[in-house]
Amino acid sequence: MIKIGIIGYGNLGRGVEKAVNAAADMELAGVFTRRDPKSLHPVSGAEVYSVEELEKFAGKVDVMVLCGGSATDLPRQTAEYVKLFNVVDSFDTHAKIPEHFAAVDKAAKKSGKVGVISVGWDPGLFSAARLLFGSVLPDGKDYTFWGRGVSQGHSDAVRRVSGVKDARQYTVPVEAAVARVRNGEMPELSTREKHLRECFVVLEEGADAARVEKEIKEMPDYFADYDTTVHFISEEEMQKNHAGLPHGGFVLRSGSTGENKHLLEFSLKLDSNPEFTGSVLAAYARAAARLSAEGKCGAMTAFDIPLKYLSAYDDAYLLAHLL
Amino acid sequence: MIKIGIIGYGNLGRGVEKAVNAAADMELAGVFTRRDPKSLHPVSGAEVYSVEELEKFAGKVDVMVLCGGSATDLPRQTAEYVKLFNVVDSFDTHAKIPEHFAAVDKAAKKSGKVGVISVGWDPGLFSAARLLFGSVLPDGKDYTFWGRGVSQGHSDAVRRVSGVKDARQYTVPVEAAVARVRNGEMPELSTREKHLRECFVVLEEGADAARVEKEIKEMPDYFADYDTTVHFISEEEMQKNHAGLPHGGFVLRSGSTGENKHLLEFSLKLDSNPEFTGSVLAAYARAAARLSAEGKCGAMTAFDIPLKYLSAYDDAYLLAHLL
Numbered sequence: 001m002i003k004i005g006i007i008g009y010g011n012l013g014r015g016v017e018k019a020v021n022a023a024a025d026m027e028l029a030g031v032f033t034r035r036d037p038k039s040l041h042p043v044s045g046a047e048v049y050s051v052e053e054l055e056k057f058a059g060k061v062d063v064m065v066l067c068g069g070s071a072t073d074l075p076r077q078t079a080e081y082v083k084l085f086n087v088v089d090s091f092d093t094h095a096k097i098p099e100h101f102a103a104v105d106k107a108a109k110k111s112g113k114v115g116v117i118s119v120g121w122d123p124g125l126f127s128a129a130r131l132l133f134g135s136v137l138p139d140g141k142d143y144t145f146w147g148r149g150v151s152q153g154h155s156d157a158v159r160r161v162s163g164v165k166d167a168r169q170y171t172v173p174v175e176a177a178v179a180r181v182r183n184g185e186m187p188e189l190s191t192r193e194k195h196l197r198e199c200f201v202v203l204e205e206g207a208d209a210a211r212v213e214k215e216i217k218e219m220p221d222y223f224a225d226y227d228t229t230v231h232f233i234s235e236e237e238m239q240k241n242h243a244g245l246p247h248g249g250f251v252l253r254s255g256s257t258g259e260n261k262h263l264l265e266f267s268l269k270l271d272s273n274p275e276f277t278g279s280v281l282a283a284y285a286r287a288a289a290r291l292s293a294e295g296k297c298g299a300m301t302a303f304d305i306p307l308k309y310l311s312a313y314d315d316a317y318l319l320a321h322l323l
Numbered sequence: 324m325i326k327i328g329i330i331g332y333g334n335l336g337r338g339v340e341k342a343v344n345a346a347a348d349m350e351l352a353g354v355f356t357r358r359d360p361k362s363l364h365p366v367s368g369a370e371v372y373s374v375e376e377l378e379k380f381a382g383k384v385d386v387m388v389l390c391g392g393s394a395t396d397l398p399r400q401t402a403e404y405v406k407l408f409n410v411v412d413s414f415d416t417h418a419k420i421p422e423h424f425a426a427v428d429k430a431a432k433k434s435g436k437v438g439v440i441s442v443g444w445d446p447g448l449f450s451a452a453r454l455l456f457g458s459v460l461p462d463g464k465d466y467t468f469w470g471r472g473v474s475q476g477h478s479d480a481v482r483r484v485s486g487v488k489d490a491r492q493y494t495v496p497v498e499a500a501v502a503r504v505r506n507g508e509m510p511e512l513s514t515r516e517k518h519l520r521e522c523f524v525v526l527e528e529g530a531d532a533a534r535v536e537k538e539i540k541e542m543p544d545y546f547a548d549y550d551t552t553v554h555f556i557s558e559e560e561m562q563k564n565h566a567g568l569p570h571g572g573f574v575l576r577s578g579s580t581g582e583n584k585h586l587l588e589f590s591l592k593l594d595s596n597p598e599f600t601g602s603v604l605a606a607y608a609r610a611a612a613r614l615s616a617e618g619k620c621g622a623m624t625a626f627d628i629p630l631k632y633l634s635a636y637d638d639a640y641l642l643a644h645l646l
Contacts, residue, residue, distance in 0.1 A: 138635065257342065280459045323417070
């Protein structure tokens with residue numbers, strides 16, 4: 001049995017917990033938190049420890065799955081914890097991946113551990129699709145669309161607008177743009193042409209809806225470059241219709257071999273983004289444990305790990321049934 | 324430059340030739356044939372040699388791409404040629420893959436060469452999708468649909484019916500079945516419910532259309548288990564509308580993490596099956612050359628090879644731009 005630890009117990013941590021408990025070859029050694037361990041009550045009844053106690057678990061946990069945020073937690077945690085454990089994270093700040101990889105790689109090579117980074121679905125599975133598609137169809141163009149799904153970063157940004165009590169932001173791919181790509185047109189698409197942003201907002205009592213809507217739509221980086229719609233709804237409607245965290249998207253590559261055109265597409269439609277991402281992290285935790293058992297060390301991504309390491313099945317089964 | 328040889332110069336061989344010539348890091352060392360070398364005139368002007376001369380190229384070609392058929396050529400050739408060269412094939416008799424792998428592995432471990440087998444799109448890319456999808460969404464069900472596309476085996480079977488001058492057979496996924504899978508219904512689908520077979524037939528003069536149609540539709544293995552339609556067309560129409568070899572398909576996995584449902588899908592839409600397959604083989608030939616340069620040997624499949632080996636880009640580029 002592969003012994004898994006979870007560091008950080010938000011939505012993603014709970015997703016990993018569910019995936020580990022569903023896997024026949026893994027067991028949950030414990031959940032580690034910066035909060036008071038007594039304040040957490042994991043669904044599966046797992047033990048909860050303070051991150052202060054992590055050192056005591058060196059040699060007792062095969063892989064730690066890091067479920068903190070990419071903004072401030074993971075840039076510090078992954079390179080730190082890989083000194084003691086094999087680790088897996090879903091670091092998703094695309095622009096900072098080379099830096100994160102280098103820091104984790106240095107620490108992991110020193111400790112002899114495996115540090116698998118950025119293995120959610122984007123980065124992660126979508127990255128793998130982009131690499132595979134570009135390699136087998138070199139003369140072509142990549143398109144990645146996200147959604148329809150809840151962007152937690154954008155939802156948080158809306159919540160920070162004064163007068164907003166609660167908010168949910170959906171990223172929505174522009175159907176006409178996806179259709180043009182599928183049609184082999186290889187269009188040049190601006191940010192605005194690729195995605196719409198749809199906000200559902202519960203106002204504080206007495207807040208000025210027009211002012212809130214204007215502030216959201218003009219927010220730089222988050223909304224100014226997009227066609228954004230804002231719907232004001234009641235708290236009840238928010239609870240009833242927007243409690244979930246669905247997401248998904250498409251990676252498309254349109255290209256040709258001379259005069260013949262080809263279209264490759266990978267798509268995900270997820271009812272729960274954190275549960276699916278947790279399931280991906282669990283599969284890469286299995287890979288990390290195996291690679292470590294083979295004596296490998298250093299930072300790795302979805303590009304470096306043979307697919308067979310992700311599976312609970314052995315090589316003979318895979319050859320006979322999945323190839 | 325990676326020096327590539329092509330053994331067998333049919334549609335697939337020409338596809339590999341095109342892909343190798345389009346790649347900046349590969350060059351074509353020659354085409355090898357069992358026919359009279361003087362009878363072949365490769366589009367790219369590549370040199371043509373008899374397979375009898377293969378031994379002379381040991382040490383001068385980095386990877387031989389085997390473009391023969393799975394029925395009789397590859398079961399013999401791959402394990403034989405891996406004694407002298409790194410080789411790549413697209414062996415696609417699913418039921419015999421374990422046996423083929425074992426034979427190639429034994430010979431390759433003895434010679435110290437790399438033998439990459441079964442790396443077209445199915446087996447190959449679709450196999451990779453099935454493995455990846457099953458690993459990240461273990462509680463679910465796989466569906467593979469092929470088409471709409473020309474099946475050369477089925478076209479050949481129709482051509483063997485007496486009275487048939489020429490024929491083209493399209494494998495067509497049943498749209499209603501695909502829709503049910505995409506809808507998360509996880510249906511149990513019979514062979515007949517998954518695919519239709521559509522035949523375009525040019526009759527010999529005086530042949531009995533009704534008898535030909537009956538013989539096609541009742542042919543065991545090929546057609547009896549499917550809803551098959553037969554269209555009789557003129558030679559001109561065959562030339563005009565059915566000269567291409569399009570193909571494609573879908574790998575879907577529908578499943579859940581507890582109460583939340585998820586759908587993963589990988590699809591291909593190919594104007595030319597042999598050109599795209601040739602392009603996939605060229606990417607795996609790059610991987611074979613690199614793995615061999617690292618001292619690896621033995622048989623490998625799409626399950627064993629990290630994706631980064633397929634790409635012409637280096638690790639730093641991939642991390643910064645594709646992850």
